[in-house]
Amino acid sequence: MAHVAGAPGIERITLVAPGAIGFGTAFGTTDPTLVCNTSVDVTSLLSEGRSDFLDYLAARGHPVHRDDFVPRYLVGQYCRERYGQYRDRARATGTRVTHIRERAVAINSLDDGTYQVELGDGATVTGTDILFCAGSEAPRLPAEVRAHQGDPRLLESPYPADRLRRLPHDARVLVLGSKLSAIDAALVLSQQGRRHCVLTSPSATLPAVRTRLRRSAEPAIGRRDWAALDPEKSSFDGSLTRMLVRAIRRSHPTTGGVRTRSGAATATRLLHEEAQFAGEGRVPWQDIVAEVIDALNEHVPYWRPRAAADVLARYRTLMSRYISAIPVRNAKLLASHASAGRLRVAPGYPRRIERTDAGWRVHWPDGSHESFDHVVVAAGYRTRRLTGTAGRLHVGYDGDGPQPELLADLRVRFPERGSPERIWVLGAAAGARHPIVNYLRAAAQHAAVAGDQVVRPRTDESAPLAERTAL
Ligand SMILES: Cc1cc2nc3c(=O)[nH]c(=O)nc-3n(C[C@H](O)[C@H](O)[C@H](O)COP(=O)(O)OP(=O)(O)OC[C@H]3O[C@@H](n4cnc5c(N)ncnc54)[C@H](O)[C@@H]3O)c2cc1C
Structure with missing residues (x-):
């Protein structure tokens, strides 16, 4: 909605989702114990520029810094309020906005180039453009x-x-x-x-501990260095390590050696150690993480699939530990529960x-x-995928059938058809192309990519730019 509301030529936006808007698993909570593991800086519906979430909180009197990890219910409030504003903006320019509280089960291509979305109750809704953003909630x-x-x-x-x-x-x-x-x-x-x-x-193992996750003003690693990494060369691991260590030193010039190993024998000892380091501000790696996520999402899709899968499998544990690190506040709470004998790993x-x-x-x-x-x-979630062939796509899961190709512009393409569909895949389901998607910033980046294309006038097709459907 953020990227299409108010654009001219949109007759109708239909949201198809079983629940109320802005009440998903992560941010629909009302529990103040549950905090984001991402700082305000990157937890925004708009991925570029100053954090829109920071502006939202500041405008409501929250004494908040862009590095803070805030309760997740605040992100939910922010998303709901912004949704209302975007909906009103769309309506003010004549776009009809409706929300059908159902689940989409399939998307059929119609002969006139539009799509028919089948819903769980047997009803259907049609649209010229489909944005598939079904997330992972199962x-x-x-x-x-x-x-x-x-x-x-x-x-x-x-x-x-x-x-x-x-x-x-x-x-x-x-x-x-x-x-x-x-x-x-x-x-x-x-x-x-x-x-x-x-x-x-x-x-x-538990995730690593950080005091912030924020974008840097200056990249610590140049685009040329990323582009030069060749996942098919035996020197890849060494090159990557040297590149990251150099970047950490550059982002934290006062850092002496970069510590790559700990002597802690158990997950809770390591937690104690990392919570203490974080409390002392000794987390030199944290300021390159946002950049590494963006760079991996940008470059990995262009690696050969086999090479990409090998690298990601080799680094999965390391990536999940540092990319999904936890706020120091949570680490200290966990450490105190472990010391009191209430918690064990x-x-x-x-x-x-x-x-x-x-x-x-x-x-x-x-x-x-x-x-x-x-x-x-608490073993993770199953991601919904579009599976099937040209003509009919099911809303299924991995393994339910062939998945169409997902292009760099997030459009779906079938091998049997030359041109891509006007179907975009956003958020968790875009994990078929991008390695790190379980992150609001990644979904916001996808939304910007898809939104730009949806509002761009169509010069090559006769069908009017008319009805949009978001699942
Ligand atoms: C426990 C938890 C904590 C998280 N914490 C953070 C955090 O601190 N910071 C951060 O950046 N990210 C966090 N995330 C990730 C974040 O929630 C997602 O990146 C973000 O919500 C993506 O938004 P989305 O709209 O793509 O998907 P979601 O928010 O998952 O929304 C998907 C929507 O699609 C609907 N849907 C599902 N199937 C269908 C269907 N067949 N038809 C129609 N609608 C359907 C669902 O009901 C839901 O409303 C967390 C995720 C979880 C699970």
Whole structure:
């Protein structure tokens, strides 16, 4: 909406989404415990220029700095309020804006070059341009508990967090996951009471700790250096490491050596150590992260798919640890819960999780057993994808069928058709092309790319620039 509202020639914008606008999993919360892991600077609906979110907060009297990590409900309020403003702007220029509270299930290409979107209730809505921004809201259930779906002692997601608060004060809770949603769960569970909470994941690591995630005025790595990286050369890892270390030194000239290893033996010891360093302002790597994310999203799509997949697989753990680092405030809270014995990060992932009469029995890799009352799943989300062939695309998941090519301009192209469709893929589903998409800034960048094309006058087609549909 931010990029198309008020543009001339748009007859109708139809939003198709089952819930109210601006109440998604991340930012639809009302819980002040849950804070962003991104600073205000990059948590904006407009990716360029001064942070629009910073302006929004400042205009409402919040004493906020662009480096701050604010509660996620504030992002929700910001998105809802901006949506209302964009909707009114569109209506003022004669565009009809409607929201159909349904789920899209398929997109059919019609003979006249327009599209028909099929909805969950069997109704249809047509449009000349389709923006697919369905995000990822369906929790991924690990194989160990999949058979227990629906079990009252299995919480399939930590959200809404109120359900965690309602668990008995002395409950023993196993959380499957050790990244952002798992940390939300640990913070809520450990906040009050004597609950005993254990996080477990195959990586057995927690994210790194940072005090900010912000864009730099000057890039620490030149475009030429990024472009020179060749993922197919054996020197790639060495070149990348040298480039990043040089960039860290440049962004923090007072940094002595860049520390690449810690002696901490467990995830919670490392957390204590990193929380202390962050408290002392010793996080030299953090100021290149926003730039690295943007650069990876820009360059990786042009690498050969096989080479890109190899590099991303090699660096997945490292990337997820530093790119999705947590705010120092959360790290200190977790560290204090761990010191008080309320929280533990298991050194391994269960070999087996068994449902018993009383709850759950967990078989750890070292042969020991442990009992829990509840299991909370925080193991990530399944991303919706467009799958199918020219003529009909389903709103499905990975593996549901062939996926059309996603071009640099985020348009979909079928191998059997020469020209791309007027269908754009934004946000999490654009992960088919861009490596880092689970980040509001990435979705905002996609929206700018797609919005520019939607409002650009069509010179080559006879169909009028008329109806837009966003899913
Ligand atoms: C727990 C959590 C915490 C996060 N924290 C941060 C953070 O601190 N900072 C940050 O930058 N990013 C964060 N993110 C990522 C951030 O939420 C996303 O980048 C952002 O919400 C993307 O916006 P979106 O509109 O593309 O997708 P979403 O916000 O996921 O919205 C997708 C919408 O599509 C709807 N939908 C789904 N399927 C269909 C369908 N078939 N038909 C129609 N509608 C459909 C959904 O109901 C939903 O309304 C977090 C994500 C999670 C899950």
